[in-house]
Amino acid sequence: MLTRYKMTMSYDGHLFHGFQLQPDQRTVQGTVEDALKKMTKGQRVIVQGSGRTDASVHALGQVIHFDYPGKAIPANKMILALNSMMPTDIIFTDCQIVDENFHARYSIKGKWYRYRVSLDHFVNPFKRFYTGHFPYALDVKKMQEAGRDLLGKHDFTSFAASGGQIEDKVRTIYYVNITKDEKENEVIFDFIGSGFLYNMVRIMVAALLEIGNERRPLHDLKRVIAAKDRQEVRQTAHASGLYLYHVFYDDVPQKYRQDRYL
């Protein structure tokens, strides 16, 4: 008998070689699978994530599922058991027993990524693993206006790292919000979309920073999207500022559907 668990987790990515299992590397998937193997006394339980995150990338709302063999454990006991076996850079924040139709990856209706950029003159020692760094002039209003050009359904070939293997590069961006956190001296980028290509958020952030720094025209992203050419944006913002913030398994709420007004 198998019981399917859906679990939500946060992790500090800076000491992991990414989410996906790799032999002889410390990964999030590997860490969770090792704990489950102890619980099952040696049986491998495959952990399926909503998607991979790269080395140094963080999660505040990664979602996984797995099928636990043998006697079902109540969800509130499963979360305590797994948290007690996790290292301090992983924490499970929610656990539910779900039916077999739920799939952490294929049931997704949308994903929310956040990117934090520190504007401090020097790299702040307390933020070196948790933000990107851009110590130059930045016009947040211009970036916010430029961000609207990303909304809607587009072929995002220009924003996909060349290493990606997915052929269909069409995605829908529902929500783009760029704000200044004055207290922290940071700019926060939020993106919600149907899905994101490999490195897509980091490439969008890099392009928006160029616009905010007036090294790229205000509405250049329209041209970049139309060009379908990765060479149009050569930069990729550093992994350390990126957070998988939330995964939607129901329709993305209307309040986050800025694309409705296009």
Add this chain to the structure above:
Amino acid sequence: MLTRYKMTMSYDGHLFHGFQLQPDQRTVQGTVEDALKKMTKGQRVIVQGSGRTDASVHALGQVIHFDYPGKAIPANKMILALNSMMPTDIIFTDCQIVDENFHARYSIKGKWYRYRVSLDHFVNPFKRFYTGHFPYALDVKKMQEAGRDLLGKHDFTSFAASGGQIEDKVRTIYYVNITKDEKENEVIFDFIGSGFLYNMVRIMVAALLEIGNERRPLHDLKRVIAAKDRQEVRQTAHASGLYLYHVFYDDVPQKYRQDRYL
């Protein structure tokens, strides 16, 4: 010819074995002295801090001085040179050339320590190196009221770790402020005093948390101070929440002299 430099620095303490130089250990003092040795082509320059910080303890305003031999380097060049040689967990934020009467330790008029306590149910992966952790009921108003009992000139023997070698345990506490950061779900403790004994801030925080959790009477600190016995407070809050926030070399400003109203 020697030129004395006063420099202010921040560091993330979690990967250091404390401030003070120790053979074969990564320390803040050792890291700065190694950089200065490169600048002088092999001559040792002794770095004097305002005081030590323990392993895992952070600084947002540690102050050091050193006497640089040879040709004087302008302060704005010295800070750039040293920052370029620092690892990413140390950053210098200010540099001044001072006269030989200035001493990072003996010229001190006051010190400001901050302590951050996370109230999250589980240890937050992003705060594990940067806060203490207290996932229990806590009455911040009671702690604030109890904190006033620490103000003024007292023999703080009850709040000094037994390892300390300083005989005179009399210190003056000028300012105690305890606030809740709702957004971060943290309690922030601020203490300004003439000086602090070994582990004194961490022991005061532990005692205040017991009061806030109603495991100790509201005005018990008066009795604890009078007892002059370390056994009166058995707990010490974890090093990871402690920050050396500021060092005063001028009189502590009147707005921080709560002890005036006693």
